[in-house]
Amino acid sequence: MAIISLGGIVTARSVRVAGDEFDSAIINYIKKKYNLLIGERTAENIKVGIGSAYKTGDNEPVMDIKGRNLLNGLPENITVTSEEIREAISEPLSHVIDAIKTTLEKTPPELAADIIESGIMLAGGGALLRGLDQLIHEETGMPVKIAERPLDCVADGTGKVLENIDKLEDVLSEDESIY
Numbered sequence: 001m002a003i004i005s006l007g008g009i010v011t012a013r014s015v016r017v018a019g020d021e022f023d024s025a026i027i028n029y030i031k032k033k034y035n036l037l038i039g040e041r042t043a044e045n046i047k048v049g050i051g052s053a054y055k056t057g058d059n060e061p062v063m064d065i066k067g068r069n070l071l072n073g074l075p076e077n078i079t080v081t082s083e084e085i086r087e088a089i090s091e092p093l094s095h096v097i098d099a100i101k102t103t104l105e106k107t108p109p110e111l112a113a114d115i116i117e118s119g120i121m122l123a124g125g126g127a128l129l130r131g132l133d134q135l136i137h138e139e140t141g142m143p144v145k146i147a148e149r150p151l152d153c154v155a156d157g158t159g160k161v162l163e164n165i166d167k168l169e170d171v172l173s174e175d176e177s178i179y
Helices: 019-034 042-052 082-088 090-105 109-118 132-140 151-163
Strands: 002-005 010-014 063-068 075-081 120-122 144-146
Touching: 019 042, 019 063, 019 075, 019 082, 019 090, 042 063, 042 075, 042 082, 075 082, 082 090, 090 132, 120 132, 132 144
Parallel strands: 120 144
Antiparallel strands: 002 010, 063 075
């Protein structure tokens, strides 16, 4: 993530939390709570189907999932709730929130007014997680918007990074990364 002003990066932080970390967290949660082993594709379907970062209402969705019971080895069906999945992904989400706060704390004071006015722009697949914008707004007090084409932003941004790799050495170093 980065604070960008006049087309340049003012401060940035690399966070190694992506959709795979959310999927792994879901797999581990289901395994621990239900003694049920599910695959990566099932975890991805759960995340996309009922995953959320923030409670969105009273009638939150549920999903029936299938896996292998670790106690008896037999196939089993269970129903999981959006609330459970929010609990499952809370740790990787907290890493994202902490990185956003750290990046904001490193922002020069003269840009604070711009950030308050313009807000935070979410890009990438994680931006599609329901309620992420609301959670970030609640945690930072800043307005949050989702990019028009959040999935394309990652590819476009990667291209820009490769064009300017020598200028972005500090951003790309692993010293500041969160694992």
